[in-house]
Amino acid sequence: MSEGNNKIQVFEPHRSSxxxxxPYIRDFWRRREFASELSKFSDKAEYLGSKLGKVWLVxxxxxxxxxxxxxxxIIQGGRGQGGGFTTLCHILIGLFTFYFAQxxxxxxxxxxxxxxxxxxxxxxxxSLLPLSSAISATxxxxxxxxxxxxxxxxxxxxxxxxxxxxxxxxYLLLPILFLLLVITSFxxxxxxxxxxxxxxDTTKLLSYIMRIWLYASPVLWQPDxxxxxxxxxxxxxxxxxxxxxxxxxxxNGQMPTLAQLIGCITWALIAFLMGSYFFISRERDFAVRx
Amino acid sequence: MLSESxxxxxxxxxxxxxxxxxxxxxxxxxxxxKTLKNAIMRASKGERVRTRxxxxxxxxxxxxxxxxxxxxxxxxxxxxxxxxxxxxxILPPTSGQITVNGRISTLLALGVGFNKALSGRxxxxxxxxAAGMSKAEIESQTDSIAEFADLPExxxxxxxxxxxxxxxxxxxxxVAVNMTPDILLLxxxxxxxxxxxxxxxxxxxxxLCAEARxxxxxxHALSSLNELCDRAIWLHKGKxxxxxxxxxxxxxxxxxxxxxxxxxxxxxx
Numbered sequence: 001m002s003e004g005n006n007k008i009q010v011f012e013p014h015r016s017s018x019x020x021x022x023p024y025i026r027d028f029w030r031r032r033e034f035a036s037e038l039s040k041f042s043d044k045a046e047y048l049g050s051k052l053g054k055v056w057l058v059x060x061x062x063x064x065x066x067x068x069x070x071x072x073x074i075i076q077g078g079r080g081q082g083g084g085f086t087t088l089c090h091i092l093i094g095l096f097t098f099y100f101a102q103x104x105x106x107x108x109x110x111x112x113x114x115x116x117x118x119x120x121x122x123x124x125x126x127s128l129l130p131l132s133s134a135i136s137a138t139x140x141x142x143x144x145x146x147x148x149x150x151x152x153x154x155x156x157x158x159x160x161x162x163x164x165x166x167x168x169x170x171y172l173l174l175p176i177l178f179l180l181l182v183i184t185s186f187x188x189x190x191x192x193x194x195x196x197x198x199x200x201d202t203t204k205l206l207s208y209i210m211r212i213w214l215y216a217s218p219v220l221w222q223p224d225x226x227x228x229x230x231x232x233x234x235x236x237x238x239x240x241x242x243x244x245x246x247x248x249x250x251x252n253g254q255m256p257t258l259a260q261l262i263g264c265i266t267w268a269l270i271a272f273l274m275g276s277y278f279f280i281s282r283e284r285d286f287a288v289r290x
Numbered sequence: 291m292l293s294e295s296x297x298x299x300x301x302x303x304x305x306x307x308x309x310x311x312x313x314x315x316x317x318x319x320x321x322x323x324k325t326l327k328n329a330i331m332r333a334s335k336g337e338r339v340r341t342r343x344x345x346x347x348x349x350x351x352x353x354x355x356x357x358x359x360x361x362x363x364x365x366x367x368x369x370x371x372x373x374x375x376x377x378x379x380i381l382p383p384t385s386g387q388i389t390v391n392g393r394i395s396t397l398l399a400l401g402v403g404f405n406k407a408l409s410g411r412x413x414x415x416x417x418x419x420a421a422g423m424s425k426a427e428i429e430s431q432t433d434s435i436a437e438f439a440d441l442p443e444x445x446x447x448x449x450x451x452x453x454x455x456x457x458x459x460x461x462x463x464x465v466a467v468n469m470t471p472d473i474l475l476l477x478x479x480x481x482x483x484x485x486x487x488x489x490x491x492x493x494x495x496x497x498l499c500a501e502a503r504x505x506x507x508x509x510h511a512l513s514s515l516n517e518l519c520d521r522a523i524w525l526h527k528g529k530x531x532x533x534x535x536x537x538x539x540x541x542x543x544x545x546x547x548x549x550x551x552x553x554x555x556x557x558x559x
Contacts, residue, residue, distance in 0.1 A: 008301055011379050011388040034419045038403075041416055045407035121398040122420050123379040199326035284382045287375065288316045289324075 018281050028125040035128040039135040057140045058147055061099045065092045068220055085161045086251060093148050093250045094219035094243055100141035101185040101239055102210050107133035108189025109196050109203050116290050126283040127276070130189045134182065148250075165253030173256070174249060180268045181242050187271030188238065190279035197282075197289050218243050235259075238267045301391045306473055306504040307354040307377060312386035314372055317341040346372035348528040349386070356392075359495075359505045361515035361536055363543045364525035370508045373525065374398055374475050377506065392472025392504065395421055399477070400462040406451040410461050411436060413450050417465040431468055438494070439464040440487070456483050467494050474498060477508045492518065512540040 047053035069088045108130035112119065115129050155161045196202040214220075216237055223234060223244040234240040241263025245256035256264075301308055320340040332339065346369040354360055364370050375381040377388055378396045403420030404413045414435050418428030436446045439460045441453075450458060460483045467474070483491070495518055498505060509515055515522060515536055522539035524532045526546075532539055 007391070007393065009379060009390045011376065011383055011390070013383050013385055031419075031422065033425050034422075037415065037419050037425060041405055041408060041412060044412070045405045117399060118403050118420060120375070120380065121396060121402040122422075123394075123396075124420070124422065199324060199329060201325040201327055205326065287380045288382075 014284055018277065019284065021280075024125055024280065028127060031124055031128060032131070034124065035132040036135055038129075038132040039139070042132075043136055043139065054143075058144055061095050061144065062092075062147065065095045068095065072220055085155050085159055086163050089148070089152055089155070089164060090222060090247055090251050091220060092151065094217070094247055096141065096144040096148060097181065097243060097246050098214055098217060098219050098239065099144075100137055101181060101188075102214075103137035103140055104134045104182070104185035105189045105192060106203065106206060106210065107137060108186070109192035109206055111189075112193045112286055113196050113200065113203075113290065119287050119290050126286055127190060127279055130186065130193050130279075133189060134186045137185070138182065164251065168249075168253035170249050170253055170255050174246075177242060177246055177249070177256070177264065180264045181239075181246075183268040184238055184242065184264075184271045187268070187273070187275035190275035191271070194279045194282055197286055213237070213239070218247065222247070235263050238271055241267060301389050304355050305353055305389075306356045306358075306391055307352070307506075308389045309350055309352040309354075309377070310387045310389070312347055312350045312373075312376065312388060313345070313384050314347040314369075314376055314381060315343055315345040315384045316381075317343050345528050347376070350528075350530050351386075352523070352530070352533075354504060354506070356504055357499070358521055359499050359507070359519045361519035361522040361539075362506065362508045362525060363510070363512065363515065363522060363540060365547070367527070368525040369528040370525055371398065371477055374477050374506065374508060377473075378475055390473065393422075394473045394475065395466055395469040395471030396475045397463065397466035397477065398475065400459045401450075402462075404450060404458075404462070407449055409448055410439070410441065410446040410450055410453070413461060414465055417462065418469070421465065421469060423469060435461075435464045435468045438468060438490070440490075456487075459483060460487055463491060467491070467498065470501075471503065473504045473506070475506050478510070512544070516540055 065088070069084075069091050072087065072091065073084065111129035111133045112126060118129075119126065152164055155164065156166070192202055192206060216233065217239050218234060223231075226233065234244055241260045245260040245264060248254050248256055248260070318341060320342055348369075350373070362370050362373070372381060374396070375398065376383055377390065378394055378398070379388075379390070401413070401417070403416050405416060408416070411432060414432050415425070415428050418431070418435075419425065439446070439457075441457055441460065445453065445457060450461070453461070463483070466476070492514070495505065499518070505518075507515060507519065519536045522534065522536040523530055524539050524543050532542055
């Protein structure tokens with residue numbers, strides 16, 4: 001309780017610039033529990049009384065992956081690159097990963113406008129609400145990883161498919177890659193959450209953008225399918241380098257290329273810095289605009 | 291701007307809140323929906339957004355010493371809630387400055403951060419976290435808060451959506467007053483619950499006053515204000531019309547409203 005004592009706060013008019021960052025970050029860090037608990041409780045409320053509820057979170061991308069796999073196989077006339085099973089696994093892990101980014105961005109974008117009464121009646125760093133969405137998205141993503149591993153293992157066992165690596169030391173890079181993905185998606189969710197305060201149809205538009213984004217990302221197709229002049233598409237897409245590197249590690253068991261790594265880090269930095277600047281410099285106006 | 295705020299980041303020891311020439315105005319969008327579609331349509335027609343500026347608080351200065359209980363009265367739209375929100379740091383001032391010394395707890399609306407699908411107990415934790423407590427802090431107090439709310443047997447572990455309005459506001463009120471804040475901001479919260487609970491709330495408020503907490507209360511329940519406050523201010527259209535002893539201020543306010551001194555007029559105006 002002593003934290004708040006003798007703490008003098010001054011509220012003054014502000015321009016459209018950042019507030020003093022040190023107290024902001026301190027406050028954000030002190031109240032991080034609020035974000036994690038908020039995520040825990042909203043998940044609890046959503047899946048209350050339905051045991052199958054959480055299973056759907058895994059089944060949904062799983063079914064979609066199968067549908068996309070069938071579509072891709074039909075379009076290619078059964079002549080997919082590599083074996084059919086490899087293609088399925090590429091789509092699976094790509095879709096699971098893309099779904100994390102999509103959930104993080106969509107949930108985060110709505111978090112401010114749907115947190116109306118909290119924003120009007122309590123003072124706290126507003127970025128805790130998108131953070132809470134990012135935590136929820138992470139909790140939805142993590143169970144899909146063992147599912148993927150299980151599918152690969154059963155492929156090896158029952159289909160005798162040896163094209164996928166068993167275990168590779170490069171897998172140790174995956175957590176770092178995921179961290180970069182979290183930073184990128186969180187940054188983008190801050191950007192869209194701010195936009196949604198000013199233009200309430202942003203989330204509607206976003207659901208279409210996400211679909212196009214999926215088709216433009218190396219999930220249903222593989223990065224090698226692009227000829228060199230088109231490869232730039234991969235790097236213009238904030239999720240492109242991460243998804244390519246992700247698939248390279250999971251499917252080929254190889255280290256990401258230097259270009260992919262630079263792409264991942266650059267996009268993470270751009271998305272995070274831009275998103276947080278845009279969000280934090282405007283968040284004091286949210287209460288007026290909600 | 292930063293150096294300025296550092297220079298003024300001090301407050302006489304006896305003051306909890308200093309409000310210096312505070313004005314708050316905001317623009318309301320007259321247009322129906324704030325959407326990208328409408329913005330593009332407007333831009334293509336060369337129209338501008340139609341807005342109305344509302345001056346909610348005008349040039350208000352006020353010093354509130356530690357341990358004082360201040361009642362705020364005023365008609366609807368007088369700027370009471372806006373003032374409370376700006377003291378809480380939710381609404382930014384348009385001009386002027388607010389300096390606050392101490393931990394603030396707010397009860398500006400009932401059940402902020404509550405999730406109706408969850409139990410009362412879960413919501414006590416959620417509400418406490420939303421109000422800035424740590425999880426350990428709130429968990430150590432959950433039982434006493436639940437006890438204070440004094441719900442019928444078993445209700446505290448049932449979803450809040452099954453509660454009556456009164457039960458809901460009892461839980462919300464219990465969370466706010468059990469936070470041991472330095473400064474408590476209450477907006478229209480005194481009417482939570484039935485007569486017995488009101489009595490309990492009063493006692494709790496008196497305790498808080500005795501612990502030298504600073505409390506600001508916005509209420510239309512004038513008799514309660516007279517009883518609890520040691521000072522009252524009257525806001526009218528964003529300006530402070532009068533400030534002084536609660537009995538005098540509420541009397542003036544009643545005369546202004548011209549509703550006479552019916553017993554009922556002391557309760558809900």
